[in-house]
Amino acid sequence: MRASASLLMVLFALSSACAGGNSEEKAEKSKRDRWTVPGEPPLRDLMRTGAFNDARLTEASGVIASSNEPGVFWSQNDRGNDAVLFAYDSTGQARGTVRVRDAENTDWEAIAIGPCARGACLYIGDVGDNYSARADVRVWRVAEPTTREAVTESAASLRIVYPGGARDVEAMWVAPDTSVWFATKRPNPDATGRLRRSYLYRVSAAAWSSNAIATADLVDSLPIVPGTSVSRDWVTDASLSAVTPRGRRQLAILTYGSVYVFDADPVTGKPGTQIARCAVPTGERNAEGISWLPDGRLMLVNEGRGAKLYHGRCP
Secondary structure, eight states: OHHHHHHHHHHHHHHHHHHHHHHHHHHHHHHHHHHOOTTOOBOEEEEEEEEOOOTTOOOOOOOEEOSSSTTOEEEEOOTTSOSEEEEEOTTOOEEEEEEEETOOOSOOOEEEEEEETTEEEEEEEEOOOTTSOOSOEEEEEEEOOOTTOSEEEEOEEEEEEOTTSOOOEEEEEEOTTOOEEEEEOSOOBOTTSOBOOOEEEEEOGGGGGOSSOEEOEEEEEOSOOOOSSOOTTOEEEEEEOOOOTTSOEEEEEEESSEEEEEEEOTTTOOEEEEEEEEEOOTTOOOEEEEEEOTTSOEEEEEOSTTOEEEEEEOO
C-alpha cells in the first residue's frame, strides 16, 4: 500500500513538473511570437562590436557616423540631459564630448547628418514627445565638430508644428536638398480604433531661411503599423545612406523589433519601395539608434548605460 502511494506521488510530481514546464514554454513562445514576424530573417553577418564605456551616456537615442573622422560616431542623451554630443568608436570606447552652444535639450531623440552652408552639419532632433503634448518641437543644426573640440559654434534652430496636433517622433533623416523628414513612433488609432500606419512628415529646406514656425507637411505613411499589444514596431530611428552604385539611396528605419530598408530618392530622400525587413538581435529590444556604414552594413546602438553596439546587414 505504501509502495503504491509512493508511486502515485512520484507520478503526480512528474505530471506537475511536465505541466509546469509546458506552461513556461508556452509563455516563452507567446512572448517570442509577439516580437517575431513569421519568415522574417535576422540581420545578416551580425556581430556585437562592443559596449559604451562612458557612464554619462545613459540614453543613446540615435547614432550617426562622422563625416570628418572615419570610425567615429556621434550620439546624444534624450530628455532631462545636457546639450552635449558624445563621440565614440565602433567598440563603444569614448572619444570625447562636445557641448552644443546656444542649444537646449528638451528631448533629443534623433540625430542626422546633412549638407549646410558650412559643408556638413549635424541635425539634432529635439522632437521627443511621449504624451503628444508639446506645442512645438525643434531641430538644432550645427556644423559638424571634431573630437578635438569642447564646444561647437552657435547652433541654429528650426521650430516645427505638425498639422492636426502634436506627434511623438524619434526617427528623423535629412535629405541632400536639406529637407528634414520625420516618421511617427507610437500607435495612432483612428475613430474606429483601427491602427494607422506610421505617418511621414517633411519640412522643406526653405523653412531654414525663415524665422517663422514651420508646419511640417504630411506627405505619406510608411508600411509600418505601431501596435498596442507589443512595441515591436514602434519607430525609433532612421538613417539615409550614401548614393548606391545604382544612383539611388537607401533608407533604414529602426523599430524595436525590426530594421526596414526602403529605396529612397537620391535628392529628396523620400522613401519608396520596401526592399527588406530584418529582425533585430534576439533579446535586444531597446535599440534606438541606427546608422549606415561606408561598406553598406548597419550599426545598431542600444540605449542605457553600458549598452551594446552591433553591426549587421539587411538584406
